[in-house]
Amino acid sequence: MSLPLRTLGRDGPSVSAIGLGFGSIGGFYGPAGTLDEKVALLEHAHAAGLRFWDMADIYGGSEDVVREWIKRSGKRNDVFLTTKFGLQRQPNGSHTFRSDPEADGVTPIEKTIEAMVELKNQGKIRCLGLSDVSAATLRRAHAVHPITALQVEYSLFALDIDSPASEILKTCRELGVAIVAFSPIGRGILTGQFQSRADIPEGDLRRMYPKYAEENFPEILKLITPAKVALAWLLATGPDIVPIPGTKSAARMDENAAAALLQLSDQEVQEIRTLAEKVEIEGTRYPAAVMVTLCSDTPPLEE
Template sequence: MRQRQLGPFTVSAIGLGCMNLSHAYGVPPSPEQGAQVLLKALDLGCTLFDTAALYGFGANEELVGKVLAPHRSRFTLASKCGMQGVGGKRVIDGRPATLRATCEDSLRRLRTDVIDLYYLHRWDKAVPIEDSVGALADLVKQGKIRAIGLSEVSAATLRRAHAVHPITAVQTEYSLWTRNAEVAVLDACKQLGTAFVAFSPVARGFLTGALRDVATLDAKDIRRAMPRFAPDNYAANLRLLEAFEALAAQAGVTPAQLALAWLLAQGDHIIPIPGTTSLAHLADNLAAADLDLPAEVLARAGELINAGNVVGPRYPAAVQVEIDTEEVPS
């Protein structure tokens, strides 16, 4: 697989987001099925695995640690702190003492002595970003983490953090239907030498074309609370898929591969991390790293689905206030 640079690490151009093996999209797969996905990704050349303390309230780190610890030298390990489960509830807490404690818990669950890339999952706005990043910088000095990342932050916050300690990566949602990164932070990353890790690069399943009826989503699936997946909005968004799927077919690729190829073409510092519970979809996603699609096909994909024609914000209002990412002007 083609490679990209993630700070000091050379990684596969497409990584694996591990969240949905334990979290967020209804009933997760069995640990056995999750293990199959992780090991198959490694076999297919994926060398970036992304987890977090939040996912499954520790269960995802446990899974990743149990399955991949014997292969630790073969991949770059990323996890996150600053948002986790406390007493069964999701809590954002960026205080230095909390970040230190979370790191110790993550190291234990991941069965490793060091986490390669450790993100502040959310900026706790009650704590100066300089204080949270300073605590992570101390973890670097102690050899418990190798590099620092931030998630869902603005260009201004990235620059403040970078002044305290080099920021290796920013992780934010980015895809054909979510273009917030293009407002400012994508360029800021390029200027600072910071990699941009794109989560939900196939739009939480929308760009695969497989999800036609949101009524089939599990009652606990987080997409049920997301405005774009509300029945009326989703029906409008589905109308965008027909031409997109036809374009993919003409190019001889799947819709998911077209979405990932488009994302990779937006900058050499961009690394998508699609997640899946399916071995077939895993192989399909990772194969997109080696595609060479014509520039006009990629440009057309961006014209067919973009911030101007997608209906609905990406997060409900209660979640939107928790993030720091720039908003696309309406």
């Protein structure tokens, strides 16, 4: 199945309008099955047209699964791969920040981009992207080398980046940087599979996030909508938005892919947004210790 394509950035690659995030398949939220089961899921994603794949070391074995899929299928050129570095999962399950150039609040972003440009010049990567940095840091990075995409959380459950208080979406559009929207269905919350906090499995990281607190569920349930409508709404907000929902379900993959073919009218787009804005949910997206690292600035570059 072929999905409509979208261009990452002004002159970047063409990717499927809806991609695949690897948090679930990598085991970030909990057990994700055997290697054979995960490889089979990737084969299904490929067949469904979801061929823009986003990985990270923090997601556990996501990169290993992709390597195995490529080894077995020989279809490397059929998919566009992205990955992230910085936050690493250790063998004991803990997470640490590496000390090499990264948006870590210590290293100037200019140094990080210079290191990434070296990799690009060596032919090891094709494009440069960032994740959860501030608008100011994005501008500084873009001044060193064009940034193709910024990965941030964006959904009917998290409209932060286009709020009047945020400059992120505005800055991306000014610079020609695509938005790669992770958690576009609120980590599954918009599908209705969780009717209360008790429905979230023990050990699942979502139990740690303040926004998923039990007292918020009466408001959360007002946002429940078919996943493909939530994804279609994101796509309709602009041609520079590429959602990357994650899942361990082949059926969900099919539903997500179908969203790329669902056309919403301008009136429907506005009505959905109006309804979402009326829902008031207390709490932050992550625990306080994590929130301070998001959309943060890096130190200025010393001459």
